[in-house]
Amino acid sequence: MDFFHVIVVLLESTIRVSVPLIFAALAGLFTERAGIFDIGLEGKMLGAAFAAGAVAAITQSVWLGLLAAILISVALSLVHGYASITQRGNQIVSGVAINFIVAGSTVILGEAWFRQGGRTPALAEGARFQTINFPFADTIREIPFIGPIYADLLSGHFILTYLAFAMVPISWWILYRTRFGLRLRAVGENPGAVDTAGISVIWMRYRAVICCGILCGFAGAYLSLAMTAGFVKGMTAGKGYIALAALIFAKWRPFNIMLACLLFGFLDAFAIRLQGNPLPLIGQVPVQLMQALPYILTVILLAGFIGKAIPPKAGGVPYVKER
Amino acid sequence: MSNPYAKLPGWVEYGLVPLVNLAVAFLVAGLVVLLVGENPLEAAYHLINGAFGRGEYIGFTLYYATTFIFTGLAVAVAFHAGLFNIGGEGQAYVGGIGVALACLWLDQTMPWFVVFPLAIIGSALFGAAWAFLPGWLQAKRGSHIVITTIMFNFIASSLMVYLLTRVLKPLGSMSPQTRTFAEGGQLPKLDWLLSIFGLDIGTAPFNVSFLLALVAAFGVWLLIWRTKLGYEMRTMGHSPSAARYAGMSESRITVITMMISGALAGMMALNPIMGEQGRMQLDFVQGAGFVGIAVALMGRSHPAGIIPAAVLFGVLYQGGAEISFEMPSISRDMIVIIQGLVILFAGALENMFRPAITRLFSTSSRRAAVVAQTKGA
Numbered sequence: 001m002d003f004f005h006v007i008v009v010l011l012e013s014t015i016r017v018s019v020p021l022i023f024a025a026l027a028g029l030f031t032e033r034a035g036i037f038d039i040g041l042e043g044k045m046l047g048a049a050f051a052a053g054a055v056a057a058i059t060q061s062v063w064l065g066l067l068a069a070i071l072i073s074v075a076l077s078l079v080h081g082y083a084s085i086t087q088r089g090n091q092i093v094s095g096v097a098i099n100f101i102v103a104g105s106t107v108i109l110g111e112a113w114f115r116q117g118g119r120t121p122a123l124a125e126g127a128r129f130q131t132i133n134f135p136f137a138d139t140i141r142e143i144p145f146i147g148p149i150y151a152d153l154l155s156g157h158f159i160l161t162y163l164a165f166a167m168v169p170i171s172w173w174i175l176y177r178t179r180f181g182l183r184l185r186a187v188g189e190n191p192g193a194v195d196t197a198g199i200s201v202i203w204m205r206y207r208a209v210i211c212c213g214i215l216c217g218f219a220g221a222y223l224s225l226a227m228t229a230g231f232v233k234g235m236t237a238g239k240g241y242i243a244l245a246a247l248i249f250a251k252w253r254p255f256n257i258m259l260a261c262l263l264f265g266f267l268d269a270f271a272i273r274l275q276g277n278p279l280p281l282i283g284q285v286p287v288q289l290m291q292a293l294p295y296i297l298t299v300i301l302l303a304g305f306i307g308k309a310i311p312p313k314a315g316g317v318p319y320v321k322e323r
Numbered sequence: 324m325s326n327p328y329a330k331l332p333g334w335v336e337y338g339l340v341p342l343v344n345l346a347v348a349f350l351v352a353g354l355v356v357l358l359v360g361e362n363p364l365e366a367a368y369h370l371i372n373g374a375f376g377r378g379e380y381i382g383f384t385l386y387y388a389t390t391f392i393f394t395g396l397a398v399a400v401a402f403h404a405g406l407f408n409i410g411g412e413g414q415a416y417v418g419g420i421g422v423a424l425a426c427l428w429l430d431q432t433m434p435w436f437v438v439f440p441l442a443i444i445g446s447a448l449f450g451a452a453w454a455f456l457p458g459w460l461q462a463k464r465g466s467h468i469v470i471t472t473i474m475f476n477f478i479a480s481s482l483m484v485y486l487l488t489r490v491l492k493p494l495g496s497m498s499p500q501t502r503t504f505a506e507g508g509q510l511p512k513l514d515w516l517l518s519i520f521g522l523d524i525g526t527a528p529f530n531v532s533f534l535l536a537l538v539a540a541f542g543v544w545l546l547i548w549r550t551k552l553g554y555e556m557r558t559m560g561h562s563p564s565a566a567r568y569a570g571m572s573e574s575r576i577t578v579i580t581m582m583i584s585g586a587l588a589g590m591m592a593l594n595p596i597m598g599e600q601g602r603m604q605l606d607f608v609q610g611a612g613f614v615g616i617a618v619a620l621m622g623r624s625h626p627a628g629i630i631p632a633a634v635l636f637g638v639l640y641q642g643g644a645e646i647s648f649e650m651p652s653i654s655r656d657m658i659v660i661i662q663g664l665v666i667l668f669a670g671a672l673e674n675m676f677r678p679a680i681t682r683l684f685s686t687s688s689r690r691a692a693v694v695a696q697t698k699g700a
Contacts, residue, residue: 039409039469083671092407092469094671096616100663105355107656112359241473248470286489292481295474299456302466302474311467 008148010269015153015161016227018265020045020219020236022164024243025250025257026171027215031077032252033175034208035188035314039095040080041216042240043102048073048220050106053120053231054113056127056224065127065225070217076102077213078206085205088318099240107233118233120224129158129226158226160218165258167215172254184208188312191319201319219243245298252312264294331684337623341669343676345621345635348664355660359652366646366653373645374638378517380645382527386599388630388637389529392536393591394615395633396543397584399624403547404580405560410457410472411588412612413479417453418589420483421445422596423491423501423603430508435597438507442593443535450589451582453479458581462574468581476612487605500604510598530598532590539587540626546583556580588612610659617662620670636662 024041031038048069056065076098083094107118114120134155141151175181183204186194191201223239224231246264250256271290331340353363374384394411401408408414425442457471487499496502510531514524547553559566559576567573595607614636621635622628643658668675 037469039473079667083667087672087674089671089673090407091671092409093616093620093666096409096613097663097667097671100613100659100666102663104656104659104661104663107654108355108359108652108660111654112652238477241477244470245474286485288481288485292478295477299460299466299471299474299478302471303460303464304466 004145005148006273008152010266010273012152013269013272014262014266015157016265017268018261019158019161019164020222020227020239021243021246021261021265022168022258023160023215023219023222024240025247025261026167026254027212027219028244028247029171029175029252029254029257030184030208030211030215032247032315033188033312034184034205035191035312035317035319036081036084036205036209037091037095037316038080038212039092039244040076040098040240041095041212041243042236042238043095043099044073044076044213044216045220045223045240046099046106046234046236047076047102048217049224049235050102050110050120050220050231052221053123053224054110056123057114057121057230060124060127062127062129062225066217066221069221069225070214073217073220074210074213077209077216081206081209084318085202085209088320091316091318103234106231110231110233120231123225123229127225128229129160129222131156131158132162158222160222160226163218164222167218168254168258175254180207185312187319188314191314195319195321201321205319242294245294248311249298249301251310267293331681335680335684337625337628340673340677340680341621341623341628343680344668344673345665347676348661348668351664351668352657352661355657356653361650361652366650366657369646369649370638370642372642373648374642376645377525378522379525379527380641381522382512382517382524382529383644384634384637384641385533386527386529386594386637387640388634389533389536389594389598390591390611391614391618391633391636392540392630393587393594394611395618395622395629396539396615396626397588397591397612398615398619399622399626399629400543400547400556400587401580401584402619402624403553403560404556404576405563406458406461406577406580406584407469408454408457408472408581408584408588409469409616410454410475410479410585410612411591411615412608412610413472413476414450414453414585414588415591415608415612416476416479416483418446418450418585419592419596419603419607420486421447421449421589422592426504426508426597427491427501430504430506433507435507435510439510439531439593439597442597443590446589446592447586448589450592451586454581454585454588455578458578458585461581462577484605487603491603501602503602504597508597509601510593528599530594532594532598535590535593537630539590540630543587544626552576552579588615614662617665617669620673621665 024045028038028041051072052065052069055068056062080094080098083089084091110118110120137151137155141147175185183194183199187201187204194204195201223235242264246257246260250260267290271287274285274287274290356363356366373380375381394415397411398408422442422445425438425445429438429441453475457468457475460466460471461468491501492499493502512524513529513531513533517524547557555566555571555576558569558571559573563573591611596603600607618629618632618636621632639658639661643655646657647654
């Protein structure tokens with residue numbers, strides 16, 4: 001029973017840390033499927049988290065905070081889009097640039113506006129997301145096995161958590177069952193063909209980039225409005241890169257993304273839980289190894305030792321209309 | 324990919340275009356300063372004064388520049404072969420192991436000029452080894468170098484935390500760093516070089532590795548433009564299919580290029596470890612690997628451009644410290660913004676102002692041609 005309890009707690013924290021990864025990886029899915037590499041997930045998430053924290057602190061409204069997060073993230077996405085679609089610049093360089101600009105300006109602006117060492121003020125009840133408790137969660141918790149699963153795993157999360165998991169099938173439906181999705185994927189594989197069909201490759205890619213911005217906005221808002229009560233400098237702490245790794249690990253497929261994010265989230269939660277406790281059979285495992293494991297796994301996958309990750313064909317190549 | 328823009332005169336291509344991009348980056352940075360409620364001109368004054376105001380400040384500026392020359396060269400070498408090495412940060416971090424091992428081994432028995440060459444070799448070897456795997460994976464298994472090098476940065480960071488907290492830390496010490504090296508593990512300062520110009524170095528850690536950086540810059544120029552390997556690298560960078568058609572081994576060039584790039588990044592570790600701290604600390608790289616990207620883009624991947632670009636970032640780092648001292652609301656994170664803006668405008672948006680500049684020069688040269696014709700007639 002005690003072991004079962006540990007598992008439930010572990011899975012619960014897995015879900016909690018996976019949410020921003022799922023949002024960000026799905027965001028990456030939209031752009032990368034449209035042929036635009038996006039290293040800037042990290043920066044967009046951080047910018048969104050800052051905007052959410054700052055606006056929610058000033059207006060005391062969680063929804064305005066969320067809106068600000070999405071707006072900032074979309075704006076940053078459009079900068080990336082302008083550089084890589086219109087100006088045909090190097091997409092990786094542009095993503096790196098965005099990460100730096102955001103990393104610096106969130107600290108500078110946060111310090112100038114709030115003077116709390118790069119933090120935004122701690123948010124009160126109404127200015128952040130509250131967990132949603134399912135009906136009868138407390139009564140059912142006493143029932144063995146099903147009780148804790150219902151009360152702790154399914155119930156008691158933020159609305160954004162449910163949205164993140166809902167976005168997985170929704171993204172799948174958009175990408176694989178709508179005309180928009182078909183064209184978006186086509187633009188990433190063979191933009192020339194899409195152009196021949198009379199559809200604007202440029203506009204298509206811009207729309208993909210906007211989708212990415214919206215999803216990164218949710219990821220950032222989750223960090224500063226749900227997971228913690230306010231923005232802390234550098235709070236993404238490489239989550240954007242882990243999401244990127246998850247995206248590749250999932251071979252650019254929505255459901256795999258959810259699983260990859262849950263796996264990486266689990267490793268994270270497990271590493272925190274472990275903190276110096278020896279594992280049965282293996283013994284002491286350095287925390288650093290656990291932290292590096294998502295990256296190591298991704299490298300191994302990329303090397304083609306666990307299946308083959310084939311990126312969208314036109315990824316990273318700016319589209320030049322033939323004359 | 325063919326360049327859709329007309330060829331410009333050399334001084335425009337390598338001088339004016341980067342300067343215009345840089346100017347725009349600084350204008351936007353100025354806007355951020357305004358947004359914070361400070362005066363951008365005052366910030367600029369503190370920046371220049373903080374970087375050049377005294378001999379000591381110049382020493383610090385050049386100390387930072389040394390670091391950035393190494394990482395800038397590392398990125399540039401990879402750029403020439405069409406590879407984007409984002410892993411300079413990790414390679415420099417791991418390169419530190421080589422420096423630390425050489426110093427820990429010999430610092431008490433040997434003078435610095437014996438330890439230094441060994442540390443150079445050590446840092447280059449460890450840096451190259453850390454870049455080898457991403458290079459090899461790209462060459463043989465087709466995994467994207469950008470993603471693998473990013474992953475390797477994180478793995479390096481975890482590895483170094485492990486090593487510094489468990490292995491390299493002296494017994495009984497709490498802080499995650501090696502012991503402080505004896506005389507032999509510390510590089511002499513270049514105070515004589517500054518005193519030629521009548522400057523007093525003060526406490527600035529400007530040291531011999533600056534000279535090594537200059538040698539490395541010259542070496543990179545030789546390699547890229549005067550050797551067979553460099554020719555192959557540039558060919559592959561311009562057109563991989565042409566390189567393949569000419570019988571060059573793509574995988575060989577990829578792996579070798581990445582190792583050279585990693586070695587250069589690794590050598591960066593000499594400057595902070597042997598030149599300043601006299602020990603290896605956690606996070607001693609402090610983002611220099613990423614600054615290298617901005618430096619290489621600014622310097623258009625040419626050593627002659629990289630050195631001034633590295634000095635520019637040295638100015639930003641040293642002057643930026645002064646700004647944050649004088650104007651507390653502008654912390655050193657301002658540098659990170661400027662760095663990002665430079666990467667954006669000199670890298671991703673490099674073509675934004677080019678059409679306008681091209682138009683300007685094509686009309687003026689046409690007018691000159693017309694004038695010449697009428698004179699001739």
